[in-house]
Each structure stands twice: as C-alpha cells, then as structure tokens.
Amino acid sequence: MRKLLPALVILVGVFFSTIYVVEEGTRGVVLRFNKIIDLSKPGLNFKIPGLDRVKIIDAKIRTTDSSNKQNSREQKFITREKKDLIVDYFVQWKIVDFNRYYEAIAGGYSVENLLLARLNGRLRAEIGKLDIKDIINDSNDETKSRNSLMLDVKDALNGTNRTDDLKQSDVDSSDHLNSFDESRTSMRAFGVEVIDVRIKQINFPPEVSESIYARMSAEREVVAREQRYQGIREAEETRAKANLHATQIISEAERQSRMIRGEGDANAAKLYADAFNKDKDFFSFIRSLKAYEQSFSGNDVMVISPDSEFFRYMKLSKEK
Template identity: 70%
Template structure:
C-alpha cells in the first residue's frame, strides 16, 4: 500500500508545483491556452491548468528605447537641405496586452516597429523645419523642437489625422503630397502600445560641414557684438550730451539768480545811501570829499592844484574851532 501512495504523492506534488506561478510587481502574465490568450494575470500568486496552459511574463512598466543602442547614426535632412545627425529616445508602455501578444506572436518586434514609425515621422517633421527652429526651444509657435516632439508623439498615439502609411513609415519615405492624402494614422495603438514621451537628446552636423557652420555662426556673433557695441557708444554719447545740456542749464539758471540777487542788493544799498545822505547833505559832501582824497593821494603822486580850490574845502581849518594849544 505504501508503495502505491508514495508515487501518488510525488505526482500530486509535481502537478501542484506545475500549476502554480508567480507574477512579480511591474509585470503582467499572459495566460495562453493552445497559443491563444485566455486571461491576463496581475502581480501575485496564480494557478493554471498543467500541460494545457502556458504563461508568458511581459514587462508592464514604462520602457525606454534609444535610437543609438544599435550604434547606427540617424541621418535626417531639414528644410534647408542640410544633413543632421539626430540622437533621440522614446518611452512607451503596453496598454492592450492582447494586441501586444498578437503582434509578437507573429514574429514581430515591438521596438523595431516603434523605431521604424518614429524614425519616419521624425524624418517628415524635421524636413519641414529650418535648423534654427529645430534647435530652438523658446519659440512659442509650432516651429520649435518641443512642438516637433509633441507632434511626433501625438502621431504615434493616433491623434493626428494626416500621417504616413505603414509602408512609407517603415521605408522612411515621405512627401508632402502623400501626407495630405493618406488617412491611415502612424499609430502604435494597433499593436497595444502607447507612446509616453519622445525626446531629442542631441543634434549634430556631419564633421564635413561642422567647421563651416561654426565659422558662419562665429561671424554672425561678431556682427551682432559690433552692433551692440555701436548701440552702446551711441547711447553713451546721448547720455553725455544730455548731461552737458543739463549742467549748462543749471549753471545758467544759477548765474541768472546770482545777478538778480546782486542787482537787488546794489539797489537796496543805493537806496540806503540815498536815504541816509538826503537827511544831511553837508555830511554827504564831506564823505564824498574824503573818498576823493583817499583815491587822489597815492604814494609818490604829484598834484598841482591851488590850495584855495574847492577840492580842499574840507581840509581848511575852521576858524570857529578853538585849538587846545596855547
């Protein structure tokens, strides 16, 4: 009896272990029965029918695919017919696991499909812009790198009505006429994938044209610098001229006020003298004579004049004055 029970227990344990599977956090389990999806398992412990059901674990987190992972340069042509080397990446996640499994079950690679469509859409968008628009992030219009990446992301998510056919996108071919006529969207939703973000990491010119472009940009910066310096000199001269004009006005006004004050002072002094001398004319004449004597008799001067002249009237001794000498 024991010989029968032991094999039965071993078989039971084997069946139990083969029917149990664990889905880790950040992943989903696609349950397959005869290679057809019958269920989607969330993270945790689950059971399946041994020998009939298979489970395929797929990453449910946001994934990043880089254009430079294969070491191939991505060359594009902008509207100015310049070759550009663009390095970019795309972030995506699985939203419809049934469609995703149907895609990969047919032998297709989601990353290859995504990069082919992204590459073609970027080629179309870059072909519409000049290099300054592609590099510039501050442009508020639709001609900027940010708006370019947003348009590409919307196209991959099926939000743009005018896009390329799968054949044109896969081959990297586009033209303005076909873009306006085709209605099929460059969308990854048909494969159960949603694009979260598209970012351009770096834009370079081929080495053959980098030096000429650098020289041209350097000359443009020099012209810009000279123009700024000229504007600075012009502004400085305007400020100096305005300062000199202001200083001249201030000095003129000050001189005007000084002359007015001096004139008023002289007039007041003359009026005081006139009022004072009008009260005693004899005293006024005496003071005038003293000033005349002071101005006339200088050192080593010789004056020929009669002592009886009116000029010496106040120098004569007044007989009415008594002398103290005896």
C-alpha cells in the same frame, strides 16, 4: 504509511508544478506546443504540467530614449529649408496586445528597435515639412509647431490620424497616402501602443553651430556698438542741456544781481543826496575824509600845494 509517502510527494510536486504566480505589472503568456492558448493576469494561476509553459512579459509603460541606445549615433534631420538638425527624443509605449507582441519577439523581431526605426523615419518626414522656427515653436498650433509634430508622429505610430479639424476635401484627397503611411509606420501589428513622443533637445551640427554663433556674435557686436553710440549721443545731449541750463541760471542770477546792485547804488545815491541837501558842510567834510583815506593809504608821492583846497580840513583853525 510509508507506501503513501511517495505518492504524497508526487502529488505535492504535481501541485506546485501546476501553479505559478504572475506579479503585478506583468502578464503571463501561456504556451502549449509553442502556441498561445491563454493570457494570465497578476495573481495565482494554474497550468498543465508538462504541456504548458509561461512566458512573463512586462506590462508597465516603457521609455525608450534615442540617446541611450547602444552604438547610437547622432541623427541628422533635414528641415524644409534644407537645414540640418540633430534631434534627441524619447518615446513612451506599452503593450496592449500581448499575443501579437509575443509573436513578434518569438519571430526574432526587436520591437523596441523597430519602434525606434519607425519613429525615426516618421519624425524625419514630419521635420522635413516644417521650418526651423516652426520646430522650435513650442505652442498649441494645430498646423505648425513642435507639439503638432509630436502628436502627428504619435498618431502615425498608433495608426490613427488627427483629421477631425481638417476639411473633408483634404481628407478625401489624402486617404490613399495616409493608409500607405499607416501600413509602414503603425505599430499595431506588433501589439504596441505609443503613449507619448517628446523631443528633448534640438541642436545644430558643430560646423553649423560655429557659423551661427559667429553670425550671432557679429550681430550682437553691431547692436552693442549702436547702443554705445546712442549712449554717447544721449550723454552729449544731456551734458549740452545741463550746460545751457547752467548758463541760463548764471545769466539770470547775474542780471538779478546787477539789478539789485543798481537799485542799491540808486538808494545810496539818494541817501547821499538827501544828506548833502540837509548839511552841505558835513557832507563836504565826509567826502574830504574819504579822499584823505584813499590818498594816503599807499606809497604814492603827491605833489600839491599846501594852500590847496584839498587840505582845507587839515589846517588848524586860527580861532581860539
């Protein structure tokens, strides 16, 4: 039994050295004498001890952000109008050919840096074809928009072209140029497929931003001044209309009051005339009393003869 124990230990060691586990979301590249002989899927796998070794590679979708790279600087892009823009972007990609990918990294390439470099160059070329308004325009336009720009960049990195909707003459005239761009931009040779390219932020350089903000401020000040002047003009017009309307109302009220007053005076005169015709002595007496009331109410001095007709109703009757 003791003689079998070392052999058993060796067998167990050999068994455990022949198995390895590939976790979910990764792949195992099996190397024999530094040559790729197999690609291991997630799960329990076997290898030849001493001859084979396994390199685990992440197979999940990766996101590379232009602003998160070490020693990254602001990248200026020039539009068709010769305007400078600072563009912040990211790219999502995954490995579709692990053999090519491993050969690339084994050869000393940094696939992520290479992807960013080619993406930057292609993005610079596409931005140079558009105006600022086209880049800012986030629409589904197939020719001039930010969406179209990002799709063109993604297809160029994948080595494909969106030529289905183009005229055949345009395709034939640009076949040579497209193939040349593909060879310089495509990441297919490194086993990488680009899932998506997105522009996160577009800014102007500080010196350009200050001039733009100053111009926008001046334009807004002009608009604000025009709005204030328009408000003052409308207020004056409203005030003038209100004054005119008030004057018309007052004039109409004054006219109606005078008509009513005239009608009242006419009715009063008619009543007085009717009363005078019925009893002239009583009417004369009433008028004299009113004259007495108005004459003796103040401190005025009257010089008048006592025998005047004015004092007719103030004299005592001689009849008993």
